[in-house]
Amino acid sequence: MKKNWPGRGLIWGFLVLLAIICLASMRGSDLGSPGALLNYLGRVTGILGLAMLLLAAALIARVPGFDRHFGGLTKLWKTHHFLGAGALLLLMAHPVLLALGAAETSLSAALSTLFPPLSNIGTWLGWGALLFMMVFLAPSFSFFGQPEYQRWKWIHRLAGPAVILSLAHILYFGRTLTAGLDMALWVVLALLAVGAVVWRLILSGRMGSLRFEVAEVASVANNLVELSLKPAGRRKLNYQAGQFVYLTPYDKSLDAGYGEEHPYTISSSPTEDRLRIAIKDLGDASRAIRTIQPGSRVHIEGPYGDFFPSDPDKGDQPAPPELWVAGGIGITPFLGRARHLAATGQSLDICLVYCVQDEARARFLKELESLAEQIPGMKLITHYFYREGPLDGEFLARHCPELDQRSVYICGPLPLTDLAKNLVINAGVRRKDIHTEEFELL
Ligand SMILES: Cc1cc2nc3c(=O)[nH]c(=O)nc-3n(C[C@H](O)[C@H](O)[C@H](O)COP(=O)(O)OP(=O)(O)OC[C@H]3O[C@@H](n4cnc5c(N)ncnc54)[C@H](O)[C@@H]3O)c2cc1C
Incomplete structure (x- = not known):
């Protein structure tokens, strides 16, 4: 069954359009020398890199249902990952190209492009942003081995300062695109990114998650339990078979994983009153969940995922085998x-x-x-x-x-x-x- 996921196409379409606009704005600039061309490319990599960074930040919102435009949350994270990696590469190339452009004049011009006096705050804000990016992205690319998941998550929060410093940097130097376009571009992208961060870190816990109570813990094997959860609030979880949720347990007797969210697939049918989730012990938190007490509270966020076709039995065509x-x-x-x-x-x-x-x-x-x-x-x-x-x-x-x-x-x-x-x-x-x-x- 054919599925349509416009999300990725829209993002790449936007970036291609932005690249074309940047190149079109070269007309009228004096690009007669290699130095001027390198300088221009340096500015374009800066613009595209920052746009990718802000789009990557906008994707972290994790609003249930939005991921289906990308083919599910796992695929959405891959786009986020790709945008982050692309942003890092472009933003590392950005100062190098600018310096190479200035090297046409002299070596000291190149050095002072990279390391100007401290009073040139705009450039130092850019360096600060790049430094934060390197620190928060290094674990994602396993530069120093595979990090522990929760530690990785904390380090990833340094993306916040990286985004703020980059936006401050562009306020000083945004003069490649026409003024109106420049302003519109960064305001829209910054609003999307900041909105996503505010939703994820502040609002989603209150407005996006549902309260459930553990009704039963069935032991399927010595390393696998199936939790049965009943709604403890007024809102119901609407989901499709095979989707997954983030589950956060609030049982103080747990050895590990209290208040930590982890993704698990829903193993029940949407027709059931209770939500069932089968959990295998693959680490600390999933091992500890075997001892979760009936009656304790869990929060559920979701549903996410787009694995199966929406409704195989509807439509004129018989569902394919x-x-x-x-x-x-x-x-x-x-x-x-x-x-x-x-x-x-x-x-x-x-x-x-x-x-x-x-x-x-x-x-x-x-x-x-x-x-x-x-x-x-x-x-x-x-x-x-x-x-x-x-x-x-x-x-x-x-x-x-x-x-x-x-x-x-x-x-x-x-x-x-x-x-x-x-x-x-x-x-x-x-x-x-x-x-x-x-x-x-x-
Ligand atoms: C879409 C999806 C559906 C899943 N469905 C099930 C299921 O039905 N049943 C089941 O037993 N397991 C499922 N898992 C795996 C489950 O999420 C991990 O086993 C669990 O998070 C491990 O956490 P831990 O602290 O016990 O182990 P850790 O040792 O901390 O983690 C083991 C590995 O799990 C991953 N992981 C840990 N925490 C998270 C997190 N919050 N978000 C994303 N990845 C994380 C990391 O890659 C880590 O390396 C699913 C995972 C995903 C992504």
Whole structure:
């Protein structure tokens, strides 16, 4: 099923337009020498770099539903990441190009472009912004190894001063574009960025999250629990099967993760009164959640994600057959969708290939078998890595007829996702029919 995600296209379209406007404004400038050209390129990289930084900041708002314009929050974060990386590269090139431009006059002109007297506040504000950017972006690119997630999040807040200093810098030097355009550009982008930060850090906790109470903690295995949550406020969470939320527990008895938000897929059907979330212990907070007390409060923010088609049973066309490939805890979106299809009596041609290491790790297997019996067209196939080795094309073709006709949904560890993607591409599935959900937002 074809999905339309205009978000990324709009951002790139805007940046291309801005680049064209910058280049068009070169007309009339005296660019007769290499030095003048380098100076001009230095200014253009500054403008484009700052625009990318502000757009990256605007994307952090995480307003539920907005991510669907990007194909889900994971894809939105990738755009954010790309914009951040692009901004850093352009803003590092910016002073170098300006200095090279000045070097045509003399070495001391180049040095004083880079390091003018302290009274030249505008330039030093720019250096301050660049320094903050290097510090807050270094962990994102794992320059010093993979940082601990919560520490990374704190360091990332230095993006705030970087944005403020960059805007102050442009107030001193914004003279490349015409005055009106210059003002309009930075006011709009700054409002978007500041609005997003204010929403994320101040308002979303109060206005964007919903209060729930832990009703039940079901132990599925020694490292996996399924929480059942009932609404504790007036607002209801409207979601689609397979979407995910950020869950913040407020149980003081927890060893770790009190007041920390973590993303988890909703494993219940939207038709249920309670929200169910299956959590595997993959770290401190997810391990501690096994001991969360019934009756304690949790906050839920979302829903996010755009993994499955909105409503497979509506429309004139019959829904295309599907292949679901799940790896380990990556079963949760499929569990949620299968529960929903069964609860609403829908039929769908689905091959679910559930990949686990061995029988003992095939969580929810009994329930999945029962769901496959209730959903006309659903077939469940288990793949045990220890016994059968890596998943291969022959296994898929043997169990799933007409593979190339299927829309494919994959959720699991990255190596399995990459492998399954390659296998179905080799089997003739078109790239646009392959959808992946990653349990890794960075
Ligand atoms: C879209 C999505 C859906 C998910 N659904 C499920 C699910 O249904 N069931 C399940 O058991 N797990 C799910 N996860 C994984 C779950 O979020 C992590 O296991 C959990 O956050 C780990 O936190 P920790 O403190 O226990 O471990 P840590 O050791 O702190 O973290 C382990 C890794 O999890 C990631 N992580 C930690 N905190 C966050 C955070 N706040 N935001 C983003 N990534 C984070 C980091 O990459 C980190 O390296 C999902 C993740 C994503 C992105």
